[in-house]
Amino acid sequence: MRYLVDLGWLRSGLSFSFGEYFDPENTAFGVMRVCNDDLVAGGKGFGPHPHSDMEIVTVVLRGQVKHEDNLGNAEVTKEGQVQRMSAGSGIIHAEYNASESEELQFLQLWFMPRARGGAPSYETSSYEPSQMVNHLLPVVSHTGSEQVASINQDLTIYLSRLERGNELSFHQEAGRRVFLFVIEGELEVSGHVMETRDTARIQNEPHLQLAAKEDTKYMLIDLP
Structure with a gap:
């Protein structure tokens, strides 16, 4: 059973320990650390925050997510696209709902990297539904x-x-x-x-x- 979070502007279903939710028996599955099922209200999002030594994948299910980071990347990812960020030795990024009125729904997945301390990087790829x-x-x-x-x-x-x-x-x-x-x-x-x-x-x-x-x-x- 997932742990449910409702902050008004953010509703999440957490498959693993994350934030205020901590269960020592549910911190990982192999190299997988996070599977958050997020629903973000229009105009809302996550302000600048740091990551290191984590592979972070965002699968957009509905709406559009705007990404900005200290590497100079600024991009909007929509349904039919996947965002991948390798935090490596350290990166600061922000994620927002690109729409002021429509909800954004996405899955965010975190994995431990094969090697630690690499150069941080970011990419968006598109697939044909x-x-x-x-x-x-x-x-x-x-x-x-x-x-x-x-x-x-x-x-x-x-x-x-x-x-x-x-x-x-x-x-x-x-x-x-x-x-x-x-x-x-x-x-x-x-x-x-x-x-x-x-x-x-x-x-x-x-x-x-x-x-x-x-x-x-x-x-x-x-x-x-």
């Missing part, structure tokens, strides 16, 4: 490409929109983990039903069968 249909579409990976953001860790983030009645298989390599997040819909995972905003942490399951009980959008992360 139609390629998610009945397919696991990589949007972030350690190798990266023109449409896949690169990350300083041996992981891959997939997005998928599975149409009702369709199924996909995923093979989990030995010693690796899978984190699942159902964005909307109902997903059956090897006989277990997950509903909207449910998450799952899976280990030692070499074969996952993913079936849509209804049209379903979800995120799958392959982790070391």
Whole structure:
């Protein structure tokens, strides 16, 4: 069960210990440290604040997020795009809802880097939503490409929109983990039903069968 935060301008579902919420039994899943499901009111956001030695990924679900940092980056990221920031040796950034009237919804994910103390960096990548249909579409990976953001860790983030009645298989390599997040819909995972905003942490399951009980959008992360 996620910890829910409601500050009026910000509503969050926290999958791991974060901010005021601390559970010593729920601080990480492998290299994964944060999965925040954030809803930000128009014109609101997070003022300048520092990070170091963390890989931070923002997946925009609805609306637009404005990013600014002390490296000189200033960019707006929208649905169909992913933002990746490697904090490295240190970076100061701010994130705001780019709209004064519409809500912003995004997933923010934090991962420990493969190596500490590197040069901080930032990028925004775009993907084609139609390629998610009945397919696991990589949007972030350690190798990266023109449409896949690169990350300083041996992981891959997939997005998928599975149409009702369709199924996909995923093979989990030995010693690796899978984190699942159902964005909307109902997903059956090897006989277990997950509903909207449910998450799952899976280990030692070499074969996952993913079936849509209804049209379903979800995120799958392959982790070391």
